Amino acid sequence: MTELSFTEEQRDCLQELINVAMGLASDKLARFLNTFVHLQVPAIGLVNAADIPAQFRGQYQGLNSSMISLGFFGDGGLRGETILLYQLDNASKIAALLGYDDDANSEAEMLTDISSILTTTFLNGLAEQLENSFSYAAPRIIFSRDNDFISKLEQTAFHWQLALQVDIRYQLTDYSFDCNMILLIPGEAVLKLKTILDHVLAEF
Amino acid sequence: MNIDWLINPLLQQLNSGVILLNRQFQIAYINPYICRRADIKLEEVQGKELFSLFPDAPKAWLTRKLDSVLSLQSPAFSSWEQRQYLFKLPHLRPVSSTNQYMAQNCNMLPLTEPTTGEQFVCLLIEDATDAYVYQSQLQQSNFQLQQINRLDGLTGVLNRSYWQQQLEVEVQRAGRYRHPLSLLFFDLDKFKRLNDDYGHQAGDVVLKEVAKLIGSLLRETDLFGRYGGEEFAVTLPDTPLEGAIEVAKRICQRVAATAVEYQQQHLAISVSVGVSDFNSASSVNGANCGDTLIQQADLALYQAKRNGRNQVISYYPELIDSLKKVKP
Structure with a gap:
């Protein structure tokens, strides 16, 4: 745990890079989606992956939720997984946002489409800040329209014990639609990330 | 390079x-x-x-x-x-x-x-x-497994648990839309003796043949299940008591008129049928209506047996008292 935790400098640096990446992403998304996109300055922290279900409990308990995962690989051993959580009361809002007719597209396709747009846009920006580039796996629906998803989440074997959690909230004003993104980076990759951050810091 | x-x-x-x-x-x-x-x-x-x-x-x-x-x-x-x-x-x-x-x-x-x-x-x-x-292929296998899970292996009609589950669905639907609903319970007469005289394989053949014959007399929407050994049940949606009695009589007549062939022998068979309907059951107890329907049809069936078998009896409230007399 100790060798994985960030120094204060590394942490500030990562926070700053993520902020910049989010700025880039919200600008691109706003132009593509024709709406103002507000991305809250995220909280970042190293967490025990086993604690994540408990965190979601308060926030999403009893709601119809969907969870979509998207994996990514970068150079220098950097890799991870993003998880997007949606409350599905606003499925029709997502359809309108993407310019889809409700009928022609399945809800599953709509969710994977919006997820890959939201995550890859942000991650591309982050990769740019880290002087890296990411390749992505196709998005995967872990579950959809499930109000007992917390228990499923507890059974979901994450590939890692320790994770870098970055909570990002996408709020789109015209559509009052929001979702949460969690960026999970496994322990080995956190070590790589620290090296990369040190490299970035050395350049200043 | x-x-x-x-x-x-x-x-x-x-x-x-x-x-x-x-x-x-x-x-x-x-x-x-x-x-x-x-x-x-x-x-x-x-x-x-x-x-x-x-x-x-x-x-x-x-x-x-x-x-x-x-x-x-x-x-x-x-x-x-x-x-x-x-x-x-x-x-x-x-x-x-x-x-x-x-x-x-x-x-x-x-x-x-x-x-x-x-x-x-x-x-x-x-x-x-x-x-x-x-x-x-997986979806197809799942579908087949689901079918197997719902059917009685010997006769191919619905098994008891699935039949009962569907009865509850029909009872709720009948209650919601105020549609009539009737239930038939029937039992092969003197089946034990048939098994004793000709062997259990003969019994199995009879069960299969009777199930096939009765199945052919029912509508697509009727739910035909095997309730126990030689006891069968039919849920008749959208059918008032009079219609159900008619169906029951037809079943009785056709079964009695058909001899099942087993190893060059003709086995004479007959069934007794009990009939109940949703109106009488719901007036007794709205909550456990399915169970009440079953109980009433079963009582009527018992009465049909006591009256000499190979006949149809529909439920009437006094049957409960007769039950009490028989089983003090």
């Missing part, structure tokens, strides 16, 4: 489709994987618009996706699980697969030509037909 020589043979022999589009979605390049399957020549289609070449492709949706790749400069994906295919292409599983077109996974990647800075979208297409076929 210079590896420029690698690109061409790789694109030639790659076991995935590559389609390169410019900003106007015109074909810049298609690799042989696609050319051969679509029966087109690269030099003849270069510069043509994608949707004129593949008029069946989902234009509105795909255009929006390609726009997102170009404007966000980030990849987009399409999975066979959500959309079986983007382009109608044949696949190489003619025997094992019933679907006509190749199931496809597609990656849409933003690319920039380094010297001119011109932007392109590259579609990488993978054949997912095997996965599609496996999943279809």
Whole structure:
């Protein structure tokens, strides 16, 4: 745990890079989606992956939720997984946002489409800040329209014990639609990330 | 080592489709994987618009996706699980697969030509037909297992647990829409003696034949189940008591008129039938209506046996008192 935790400098640096990446992403998304996109300055922290279900409990308990995962690989051993959580009361809002007719597209396709747009846009920006580039796996629906998803989440074997959690909230004003993104980076990759951050810091 | 020589043979022999589009979605390049399957020549289609070449492709949706790749400069994906295919292409599983077109996974990647800075979208297409076929087979097996789980192995009618479950569904529906609903309970007369005299295999043959005969007298919507050993039950939706009694009488007559053949012998059989209906049951106890229906039909059946078998009795409230007399 100790060798994985960030120094204060590394942490500030990562926070700053993520902020910049989010700025880039919200600008691109706003132009593509024709709406103002507000991305809250995220909280970042190293967490025990086993604690994540408990965190979601308060926030999403009893709601119809969907969870979509998207994996990514970068150079220098950097890799991870993003998880997007949606409350599905606003499925029709997502359809309108993407310019889809409700009928022609399945809800599953709509969710994977919006997820890959939201995550890859942000991650591309982050990769740019880290002087890296990411390749992505196709998005995967872990579950959809499930109000007992917390228990499923507890059974979901994450590939890692320790994770870098970055909570990002996408709020789109015209559509009052929001979702949460969690960026999970496994322990080995956190070590790589620290090296990369040190490299970035050395350049200043 | 210079590896420029690698690109061409790789694109030639790659076991995935590559389609390169410019900003106007015109074909810049298609690799042989696609050319051969679509029966087109690269030099003849270069510069043509994608949707004129593949008029069946989902234009509105795909255009929006390609726009997102170009404007966000980030990849987009399409999975066979959500959309079986983007382009109608044949696949190489003619025997094992019933679907006509190749199931496809597609990656849409933003690319920039380094010297001119011109932007392109590259579609990488993978054949997912095997996965599609496996999943279809799995769904089919699941369906078959579900059927097996609902049916009685010997007679092929519904098994008790599924029949009872469906009775509850019908009871709720009848209550909600105020439709009539009736229940038949019947039992093969002197079945134990038949088993003793001719053996259990004869008994099985009789059960199968009677189930087949009665099944042929029912409507599609009637729910016919095996309740116990030689006891069967039929739920008759949208059927008032009079109609149910008629059905029951027909069953009684037809069974009595039919002899089951077993090892060159004709086995005479008959059934006794008890009938109950939703009105009388719901007036007693609205909550456990299904159970009440079963209990009333069972009481009527018992009375039919006591009256001498091979007959139909419908439930009447005094039957409860007669039960109390018999079983003090």
